[in-house]
Amino acid sequence: xxxxxxxxxxxxxxxxxxxxxxxxxxxxxxxxxxxxxxxxxxxxxxxxxxxxxxxxxxxxxxxxxxxxxxxxxxxxxxxxxxxxxxxxxxxxxxxxxxxxxxxxxxxxxxxxxxxxxxxxxxxxxxxxxxxxxxxxxxxxxxxxxxxxxxxxxxxxxxxxxxxxxxxxxxxxxxxxxxxxxxxxxxxxxxxxxxxxxxxxxxxxxxxxxxxxxxxxxxxxxxxxxxxxxxxxxxxxxxxxxxxxxxxxxxxxxxxxxxxxxxxxxxxxxxxxxxxxxxxxxxxxxxxxxxxxxxxxxxxxxxxxxxxxxxxxxxxxxxxxxxxxxxxxxxxxxxxxxxxxxxxxxxxxxxxxxxxxxxxxxxxxxxxxxxxxxxxxxxxxxxxxxxxxxxxxxxxxxxxxxxxxxxxxxxxxxxxxxxxxxxxxxxxxxxxxxxxxxxxxxxxxxxxxxxxxxxxxxxxxxxxxxxxxxxxxxxxxxxxxxxxxxxxxxxxxxxxxxxxxxxxxxxxxxxxxxxxxxxxxxxxxxxxxxxxxxxxxxxxxxxxxxxxxxxxxxxxxxxxxxxxxxxxxxxxxxxxxxxxxxxxxxxxxxxxxxxxxxxxxxxxxxxxxxxxxxxxxxxxxxxxxxxxxxxxxxxxxxxxxxxxxxxxxxxxxxxxxxxxxxxxxxxxxxxxxxxxxxxxxxxxxxxxxxxxxxxxxxxxxxxxxxxxxxxxxxxxxxxxxxxxxxxxxxxxxxxxxxxxxxxxxxxxxxxxxxxxxxxxxxxxxxxxxxxxxxxxxxxxxxxxxxxxxxxxxxxxxxxxxxxxxxxxxxxxxxxxxxxxxxxxxxxxxxxxxxxxxxxxxxxxx
Amino acid sequence: xxxxxxxxxxxxxxxxxxxxxxxxxxxxxxxxxxxxxxxxxxxxxxxxxxxxxxxxxxxxxxxxxxxxxxxxxxxxxxxxxxxxxxxxxxxxxxxxxxxxxxxxxxxxxxxxxxxxxxxxxxxxxxxxxxxxxxxxxxxx
Numbered sequence: 001x002x003x004x005x006x007x008x009x010x011x012x013x014x015x016x017x018x019x020x021x022x023x024x025x026x027x028x029x030x031x032x033x034x035x036x037x038x039x040x041x042x043x044x045x046x047x048x049x050x051x052x053x054x055x056x057x058x059x060x061x062x063x064x065x066x067x068x069x070x071x072x073x074x075x076x077x078x079x080x081x082x083x084x085x086x087x088x089x090x091x092x093x094x095x096x097x098x099x100x101x102x103x104x105x106x107x108x109x110x111x112x113x114x115x116x117x118x119x120x121x122x123x124x125x126x127x128x129x130x131x132x133x134x135x136x137x138x139x140x141x142x143x144x145x146x147x148x149x150x151x152x153x154x155x156x157x158x159x160x161x162x163x164x165x166x167x168x169x170x171x172x173x174x175x176x177x178x179x180x181x182x183x184x185x186x187x188x189x190x191x192x193x194x195x196x197x198x199x200x201x202x203x204x205x206x207x208x209x210x211x212x213x214x215x216x217x218x219x220x221x222x223x224x225x226x227x228x229x230x231x232x233x234x235x236x237x238x239x240x241x242x243x244x245x246x247x248x249x250x251x252x253x254x255x256x257x258x259x260x261x262x263x264x265x266x267x268x269x270x271x272x273x274x275x276x277x278x279x280x281x282x283x284x285x286x287x288x289x290x291x292x293x294x295x296x297x298x299x300x301x302x303x304x305x306x307x308x309x310x311x312x313x314x315x316x317x318x319x320x321x322x323x324x325x326x327x328x329x330x331x332x333x334x335x336x337x338x339x340x341x342x343x344x345x346x347x348x349x350x351x352x353x354x355x356x357x358x359x360x361x362x363x364x365x366x367x368x369x370x371x372x373x374x375x376x377x378x379x380x381x382x383x384x385x386x387x388x389x390x391x392x393x394x395x396x397x398x399x400x401x402x403x404x405x406x407x408x409x410x411x412x413x414x415x416x417x418x419x420x421x422x423x424x425x426x427x428x429x430x431x432x433x434x435x436x437x438x439x440x441x442x443x444x445x446x447x448x449x450x451x452x453x454x455x456x457x458x459x460x461x462x463x464x465x466x467x468x469x470x471x472x473x474x475x476x477x478x479x480x481x482x483x484x485x486x487x488x489x490x491x492x493x494x495x496x497x498x499x500x501x502x503x504x505x506x507x508x509x510x511x512x513x514x515x516x517x518x519x520x521x522x523x524x525x526x527x528x529x530x531x532x533x534x535x536x537x538x539x540x541x542x543x544x545x546x547x548x549x550x551x552x553x554x555x556x557x558x559x560x561x562x563x564x565x566x567x568x569x570x571x572x573x574x575x576x577x578x579x580x581x582x583x584x585x586x587x588x589x590x591x592x593x594x595x596x597x598x599x600x601x602x603x604x605x606x607x608x609x610x611x612x613x614x615x616x617x618x619x620x621x622x623x624x625x626x627x628x629x630x631x632x633x634x635x636x637x638x639x640x641x642x643x644x645x646x647x648x649x650x651x652x653x654x655x656x657x658x659x660x661x662x663x664x665x666x667x668x669x670x671x672x673x674x675x676x677x678x679x680x681x682x683x684x685x686x687x688x689x690x691x692x693x694x695x696x697x698x699x700x701x702x703x704x705x706x707x708x709x710x711x712x713x714x715x716x717x718x719x720x721x722x723x724x725x726x727x728x729x730x731x732x733x734x735x736x737x738x739x740x741x742x743x744x745x746x747x748x749x750x751x752x753x754x755x756x757x758x759x760x761x762x763x764x765x766x767x768x769x770x771x772x773x774x775x776x777x778x779x780x781x782x783x784x785x786x787x788x789x790x791x792x793x794x795x796x797x798x799x800x801x802x803x804x805x806x807x808x809x810x811x812x813x814x815x816x817x818x819x820x821x822x823x824x825x826x827x828x829x830x831x832x833x834x835x836x837x838x839x840x841x842x843x844x
Numbered sequence: 845x846x847x848x849x850x851x852x853x854x855x856x857x858x859x860x861x862x863x864x865x866x867x868x869x870x871x872x873x874x875x876x877x878x879x880x881x882x883x884x885x886x887x888x889x890x891x892x893x894x895x896x897x898x899x900x901x902x903x904x905x906x907x908x909x910x911x912x913x914x915x916x917x918x919x920x921x922x923x924x925x926x927x928x929x930x931x932x933x934x935x936x937x938x939x940x941x942x943x944x945x946x947x948x949x950x951x952x953x954x955x956x957x958x959x960x961x962x963x964x965x966x967x968x969x970x971x972x973x974x975x976x977x978x979x980x981x982x983x984x
Contacts, residue, residue, distance in 0.1 A: 497910035497911055497912075498910065605914070605915070605917070608917070608946075609917075612901060612941045612942070615941040615963065615964050616855060616857075616858055616941070617858075618964055619858040619941070619963045619964055620857045620858040620861065622964075622967045623858055623860075623861025623862070623865075623967055623968050624861065626861070626967045626968055626969060627861060627864070627865075627968070659964060662964075666943060676943070676946075676947075678960075678962075725965075726962070726965055
């Protein structure tokens with residue numbers, strides 16, 4: 001295999017071509033692909049001479065339209081291939097006839113970005129070669145090794161770069177996820193395995209490392225990585241001849257223009273910096289204003305491009321009092337699209353009938369003809385603002401309308417303005433994404449249950465995107481349905497039980513299946529949106545849907561937004577690619593929390609089911625025991641109570657103990673947030689203490705204690721109270737069981753006294769024991785979950801520090817409290833119960 | 845006596861003791877194990893039923909297959925809702941292992957006043973007593 005390098009490593013400009021080629025050759029690489037526009041590459045003959053001098057192959061050329069590149073190359077020197085995004089019937093046949101090789105390059109946010117579409121295009125056009133990019137295919141949801149295997153006979157080269165999903169898949173931010181080879185999510189093992197299987201000996205093109213990284217370091221680390229994994233051993237040998245570091249060209253600045261730096265420039269930079277701190281919506285208007293104040297133009301119109309809708313959308317106008325008939329125009333045939341396709345500053349004379357004829361687009365027209373007439377505009381400069389991290393992606397187009405002076409401003413000055421605008425817009429977007437993701441995380445920390453978190457997630461998303469309707473859908477456990485988990489502003493055609501989507505069915509199901517997002521800026525027209533009957537909204541003006549993808553690449557759910565609210569004009573009355581980036585940030589932040597909470601709920605459900613299933617044998621044993629006692633008492637003429645001391649009594653005692661242990665287990669379930677009470681009017685002694693004492697008999701027997709050590713008074717000063725009998729039996733059981741567990745080993749020393757008194761506001765029940773006591777410093781925390789004293793460890797008492805926590809929860813649910821009122825000799829725990837428990841409608 | 849009780853519970857063994865005690869107390873008990881069987885029976889003989897004893901954790905059956913029953917953990921509440929709508933005068937006693945927390949107010953409040961008992965606190969003879977109380981209060 002031969003290794004080539006893509007000059008995208010140098011960014012939008014390649015000012016020092018000899019230096020770059022020296023660097024590439026120094027690492028043993030053998031070829032070069034050029035991505036910068038041809039006007040930055042100098043003459044083709046000179047370029048070719050420089051390559052030959054260094055023994056480098058002219059592998060590929062991508063900057064500019066196909067026609068421009070063909071004209072540039074002429075017959076003098078041709079690269080191995082020219083990139084194309086698809087087969088253009090108007091020009092591709094001519095290119096092939098002239099001997100050019102066209103290499104189909106599936107690319108995100110281009111018409112062909114999925115493998116299936118690329119293979120289909122290759123099948124239709126046998127003259128096309130194939131140039132897969134392993135990262136783009138991975139991001140699009142395809143497997144790059146499939147591309148290599150299926151396109152093996154047509155491979156022109158393979159672009160290799162790595163990627164991590166931290167910045168999401170939106171057009172504005174995905175390129176920031178490119179990272180050093182081997183440190184992302186690309187499955188290299190399978191890719192190299194596929195290359196070996198087809199005995200590939202063509203080009204591997206090192207394309208991009210971490211955005212903004214020095215090209216020297218990117219090539220160095222890429223070549224080292226290739227050598228390290230043993231794929232390209234010959235490179236390792238040539239590394240020893242590597243040349244010294246060649247620094248990267250500095251970014252162009254406003255100083256690059258011929259005129260001296262001026263106060264106006266300074267003001268522009270200050271305005272741009274301030275604009276970046278605004279909300280995205282305001283940011284664009286502020287940027288338009290900054291440009292307006294810097295240059296001598298009549299009107300500034302900022303547009304974005306929506307690839308999904310094939311539309312150009314106005315996102316800001318300055319002066320702001322200028323009104324447009326429409327803020328949305330078709331991409332095809334618009335002057336802005338000419339500049340976007342060229343990815344170069346494009347000047348139009350608006351007085352001509354065919355202002356774009358000189359760019360080979362005679363049919364292209366200005367989308368706002370009235371504007372020209374009403375404001376006497378004669379010239380237009382369209383400035384594509386390129387993504388700082390992705391030269392293949394134009395973030396927006398700034399249209400500068402003027403009169404004759406429009407042609408006087410120099411290109412490099414405009415380029416510098418564009419770079420400032422791009423960075424400001426990115427900065428504003430970063431702020432929105434960070435804030436939204438942080439909001440999700442902060443709110444997740446406050447939610448113990450999935451439903452609560454989804455409500456918070458809904459709130460964060462509504463605030464971040466200002467949408468009219470929102471649905472959060474989650475894939476069910478069987479993985480066969482996408483079910484509504486939380487929704488607002490949506491009116492449904494179908495009953496709740498039918499609000500789900502199957503994979504591949506309908507718009508949402510298809511996006512789920514393909515793991516794709518969909519941004520439809522103007523959703524009124526496209527059939528695929530209009531046909532969807534998921535809601536009854538008559539005017540679905542804008543639509544945004546993104547899958548929530550986990551670390552394993554599986555779709556956990558979808559977030560779907562409809563119709564942007566607010567009174568802003570232009571694009572921000574609709575969702576934008578900025579919104580897509582924000583919702584991706586939200587989605588990425590939400591997924592781990594959703595998965596953790598889902599896992600927690602699954603475990604809770606499992607625990608809940610197990611504890612319930614454990615109840616079943618207890619109920620059966622209780623039932624059988626009651627029948628057995630009745631039969632035996634009839635046969636023997638005894639009362640049923642007479643069996644309490646024999647084997648039947650043992651069975652009952654064990655059953656009671658199991659009930660109480662299960663009672664504690666119920667409190668451990670993650671879903672048992674609150675304590676609901678079933679109130680009964682009970683006598684403390686007869687209804688709570690007598691049964692609870694029966695329940696501890698086996699614990700006493702285990703320590704060789706007897707119940708004679710336990711003295712419980714009859715609570716004659718306390719009337720019957722409305723409490724949950726079962727839960728309060730649990731309280732008494734836990735407190736006495738605790739005293740038994742911690743008692744000194746000598747049965748004669750074992751003593752527990754329980755007394756009760758009426759006090760002004762209610763009743764106090766005191767539990768005293770003469771065990772080892774409680775250290776004063778933990779007296780405040782001993783009722784907290786999981787707290788165990790040193791005594792527990794010293795005495796090898798088995799437990800998890802939950803019994804007293806359960807006691808406190810039950811007592812507090814009754815409106816009372818429990819505290820340590822004596823730390824030793826005796827240790828005293830006092831329960832306070834409010835007087836209101838005398839009546840059923842006590843203040844609980 | 846000879847009141848007819850419809851007991852809806854998917855268990856067999858523990859329910860055996862309840863059925864026996866209720867039978868011995870003179871009640872005619874029909875045992876149905878899922879909502880489909882119960883609804884089919886009620887469709888035909890609701891007039892003859894004096895009391896329904898209903899577990900909450902039962903299979904969803906076809907009747908509630910599309911409802912969010914939490915994998916059967918709350919199917920009985922959907923059946924209760926249907927009973928309340930279709931046979932509003934029929935008294936119902938919920939007999940379940942669910943705690944009051946799980947059978948919480950938010951689930952039951954829309955269904956009106958509901959009598960309930962926990963199986964673990966209710967042995968077969970306790971159930972007979974409870975049923976007697978309910979039937980007597982209905983007669984008054």
